Amino acid sequence: xxxxxxxxxxxxxxxxxxxxxxxxxxxxxxxxxxxxxxxxxxxxxxxxxxxxxxxxxxxxxxxxxxxxxxxxxxxxxxxxxxxxxxxxxxxxxxxxxxxxxxxxxxxxxxxxxx
Amino acid sequence: xxxxxxxxxxxxxxxxxxxxxxxxxxxxxxxxxxxxxxxxxxxxxxxxxxxxxxxxxxxxxxxxxxxxxxxxxxxxxxxxxxxxxxxxxxxxxxxxxxxxxxxxxxxxxxxxxxxxxxxxxxxxxxxxxxxxxxxxxxxxxxxx
Numbered sequence: 001x002x003x004x005x006x007x008x009x010x011x012x013x014x015x016x017x018x019x020x021x022x023x024x025x026x027x028x029x030x031x032x033x034x035x036x037x038x039x040x041x042x043x044x045x046x047x048x049x050x051x052x053x054x055x056x057x058x059x060x061x062x063x064x065x066x067x068x069x070x071x072x073x074x075x076x077x078x079x080x081x082x083x084x085x086x087x088x089x090x091x092x093x094x095x096x097x098x099x100x101x102x103x104x105x106x107x108x109x110x111x112x113x114x
Numbered sequence: 115x116x117x118x119x120x121x122x123x124x125x126x127x128x129x130x131x132x133x134x135x136x137x138x139x140x141x142x143x144x145x146x147x148x149x150x151x152x153x154x155x156x157x158x159x160x161x162x163x164x165x166x167x168x169x170x171x172x173x174x175x176x177x178x179x180x181x182x183x184x185x186x187x188x189x190x191x192x193x194x195x196x197x198x199x200x201x202x203x204x205x206x207x208x209x210x211x212x213x214x215x216x217x218x219x220x221x222x223x224x225x226x227x228x229x230x231x232x233x234x235x236x237x238x239x240x241x242x243x244x245x246x247x248x249x250x251x252x253x254x255x256x257x258x
Contacts, residue, residue, distance in 0.1 A: 024163045025126040054133075056159045057227055061220035068217035085152050092230050093223050097211035 007037070013078075013109050014042040019051035022059035030059070034066040034077075043075025046108045049086055060095060067099065076100075078108040116142075116184040121177035124169035124195070132162050132180055139182040140189050144253050153231040154189070154250055160224040161193045161246045168197025168244070188233075189250050196243040 008015045014037055018030060037045065047063065049055070067077040079101045081087055090096040102108030118139045122128040133155045140146045140154050158180070165178045173196035183190040202225050209216040228235050234249040 021130060023126075023129055023159055025129055054155065054159075056156060056163070057221070057223035058163070060223055064217055065220045071217070088149075088152070089156065089227075092227060094211040098216060 010046070010105055011109055013044045013046050013105075015046045015048055015105050017048040017051065021054040022052055022062075023054065023056045024058040027056075027058045027062045031062040031065070034062070035069065038066065038069045038073060038075070041073075043070045043073035045070055045075065045077045046102075046105055047077060047079050048105060049079055049081040050083065052081075052083070052086060055086055055089055057093075060089070060093060064095070064098070078102060078111065080105055080108050115186075118182040118184070120180040120182075122180070124166045124174060124176075124178050126163065126166055129159055129162055129166075133159055136180065136182055136191055139184065140250070142184060146189060146250060146252060150250055154191070154248075157228045157231040157235075157248055158191060158193070160228050161248060164224055165193050165195035165197065165244075165246065168200070169195050170197060173242075185252075187252055187254070189252050191248050193246045193248075194240060194243055199239050199244045200237070202237050 016034065016037070020026070022030060034045065045066070063077070063079070070077040077099075079099050080103070081101050082103050087096070087101070090099065090101070100108065100111050102111055118135070120132065120135050122132060136158045137151050137155050140151055146154060162178065162180065169178060176196050179194040181192045183192070205225055206222065208219050208222050208226075228248065232248040233251050236247045238245050238247065
């Protein structure tokens with residue numbers, strides 16, 4: 001399954017919608033895209049994981065690194081996820097304590113605006 | 115006991131195939147519950163990814179071997195590589211999620227995930243490689 005990463009803007013936030021399986025084989029494409037966006041100044045990012053049905057530790061690592069890079073540019077990286085299968089992985093690793101996870105893009109943006 | 119063996123080249127683009135085959139095997143009657151199948155798919159991905167990365171370049175023609183053992187009360191999957199081996203207990207502990215330095219660590223979650231997601235895991239040297247053996251309990255077969 002391909003990783004599709006179309007970008008849209010919502011209230012100044014760049015929304016990256018990922019889909020499919022994010023594993024060690026596909027995560028580098030996501031890392032490249034997120035790095036490109038941050039380096040171009042889009043440091044306020046929402047990564048929409050709603051259509052992602054699998055993520056491994058490499059995919060999590062890409063998100064952690066991108067969060068670090070976004071914050072280094074005075075930005076942030078928020079997630080959208082309601083899939084219990086994916087949320088379970090964040091909880092198993094404790095990363096749900098690091099990321100702000102919204103139920104929709106609007107929700108994630110609103111949380112960020114608080 | 116039934117056994118299903120899969121041999122793959124040490125290439126990361128084969129991981130999706132491994133997930134599919136192992137999850138299909140674990141879905142045979144009595145199947146693992148869906149949530150445990152998810153655990154298995156992720157644990158196998160992590161272990162197989164490590165095996166592929168550890169595979170010695172001079173053994174590139176030799177496969178990574180994944181064997182599924184369907185025992186009455188448990189599902190066991192063994193993953194054998196041709197790597198140098200490692201001590202899982204010697205891995206550095208990641209900072210707590212509330213520690214700001216946690217963001218400096220993009221890797222190191224694979225082995226902890228395997229330990230959390232499986233009922234038992236062992237890492238044993240085997241010849242010129244390592245066997246990671248992961249076990250998940252199967253549900254009891256209910257009498258008709």
